[in-house]
Amino acid sequence: MSEVDKLSPVTYEAKDGIGWITLNRPTVLNALSTELAAALADHAETAAGDARIAQVVVRGAGRAFCSGMDRTALAAGSIGAAFYRHWNRALDRLEDMPKITVAVLHGYSIGGGLQLALACDLRVAADDAILGLGATRHGLVPDGAVLRLARVVGVGRAKELALLNDHVSPAEARAIGLVNWVCAPAELDQTLAAVIAKARGAAPIAIAHTKRLLHESFHHDPRALFEEVLNAQTECVTSWEMDEANRAWHEQREARFYPPPGPRA
Numbered sequence: 001m002s003e004v005d006k007l008s009p010v011t012y013e014a015k016d017g018i019g020w021i022t023l024n025r026p027t028v029l030n031a032l033s034t035e036l037a038a039a040l041a042d043h044a045e046t047a048a049g050d051a052r053i054a055q056v057v058v059r060g061a062g063r064a065f066c067s068g069m070d071r072t073a074l075a076a077g078s079i080g081a082a083f084y085r086h087w088n089r090a091l092d093r094l095e096d097m098p099k100i101t102v103a104v105l106h107g108y109s110i111g112g113g114l115q116l117a118l119a120c121d122l123r124v125a126a127d128d129a130i131l132g133l134g135a136t137r138h139g140l141v142p143d144g145a146v147l148r149l150a151r152v153v154g155v156g157r158a159k160e161l162a163l164l165n166d167h168v169s170p171a172e173a174r175a176i177g178l179v180n181w182v183c184a185p186a187e188l189d190q191t192l193a194a195v196i197a198k199a200r201g202a203a204p205i206a207i208a209h210t211k212r213l214l215h216e217s218f219h220h221d222p223r224a225l226f227e228e229v230l231n232a233q234t235e236c237v238t239s240w241e242m243d244e245a246n247r248a249w250h251e252q253r254e255a256r257f258y259p260p261p262g263p264r265a
Contacts, residue, residue: 008024008039009023009024009025009033009035009036009039010022010023010024010036010039010040010043011024011043012043012046012047014047014050014052014053017052017053017054017200017258017259018053018054018055018056018057018196019047019050019052019053019055019056019057019099020056020057020059021040021043021044021047021058021059022058022060022061023036023040023058023060023061023065023066024061025061026060026061026062026063026064027062028067028070029060029062029063029064029066029067029107030060030061030062030064030065030066030067030113031066031067031068031069031070031071031073032066032068032069032070032083032087032111032112033070033073033079033083034073034078034079034080034082034083034086037086037087037090038082038086040087040090041086041087041089041090041093044056044089044090044093044097045093047097047099048093048096048097048098048099053099054099054100054199054200054258054260055099055100055101055102055196055199055200056094056097056099056100056101056102057101057102057103057104057192057196058094058101058102058103058104058116058117058120059103059104060107060109060113062107063106063107063108064106064107064108064109064113065103065105065106065107065108065109065113065117065129066109066110066111066112066113066116067108067110067111067113068108068110068111068112068113068134069111069112069138069140071138074138084143087112087143087144088143088144090116091115091116091119091144092119094116094119094120095119095120095121095148095215096212096215098204098207098208098211098212099204099207099208100122100199100207100211101119101120101121101122102120102121102122102123102124102195102196102199103116103117103120103122103123103124104124104188104192105117105123105124105125105126105129105170105179106125106126106128106129106185106188107128107129107130108129109125109129109130109131110130110131110132110133110134110167111132111133111134111135111142112144114131114132114145115133115142115143115144115145115148116144117179118144118148118149118152119144119148122180122195123178123179123180123181124179124180124181124182124188124191124192124195125170125173125174125179125181125182125183126170126182126183126188127170127171127183127184127185128170128185129170130167131167131169131170131173131178131179132161132165132166132167132168133145133161133162133165134165135162135165136162136163136165137165142162145162146162149161149162151218152177152178153176153177153178154176157176157178170182180195181195200258201254201257202257203236203239203241203242203244203245203255203257204241204257204260205235205236205239205241206236206241209232209233209235209236213225213228213229213232216228240260240261241255241257244256244257
């Protein structure tokens with residue numbers, strides 16, 4: 001990573017098949033600015049199209065994942081439509097990309113930090129993470145969460161979190177489905193590695209279709225999606241992934257989908 005990249009409010013690195021997107025304003029606990037939102041959106045788009053990677057991890061540098069909106073910028077009136085357009089472009093891309101996205105929450109993971117995590121498919125939290133929204137307390141709508149939160153925790157819990165702005169402990173967040181795993185801070189890397197290993201045990205083409213169809217099931221009558229499901233299944237059955245799954249079954253071993261095969265002759 002170059003010195004210029006290190007100064008960016010968000011960095012991106014592709015390594016060992018994983019795209020690492022890192023919020024990089026540690027001196028302000030990775031508070032959100034327009035520049036950060038734009039860089040996050042650009043890196044999310046890069047990761048979505050990066051053939052070198054199969055999973056994407058979103059994390060924060062320093063003592064926190066993300067402390068939410070930069071209150072200094074907000075009070076100065078420098079947070080406007082440009083921020084929200086970049087911000088929602090970033091969240092939509094993380095949610096829609098045909099790869100598994102994982103947020104790693106530590107320290108302050110509040111406001112926009114939690115909204116960002118909700119746009120990812122999976123969430124790993126340190127047991128000392130501080131989780132909550134808080135937007136309505138500051139006169140704002142939790143724009144990145146209001147369209148996603150109820151799908152994750154149900155309408156009742158979503159209203160409690162979004163309207164009353166209480167913090168929730170990582171253990172309680174795990175119990176209500178807000179996060180998927182909770183571990184000691186020292187075990188975050190180990191827990192994340194286990195999640196990535198599980199993700200690599202699933203077929204990438206099948207993952208992409210499954211993720212897309214799960215999202216679409218919230219917008220349509222699931223029965224109306226049957227033809228789409230059938231088309232997706234046909235692509236999966238005729239893919240290299242099915243060939244590998246069948247070989248693995250005959251050889252009585254686990255299928256290996258990573259690394260993917262090179263271009264066919």
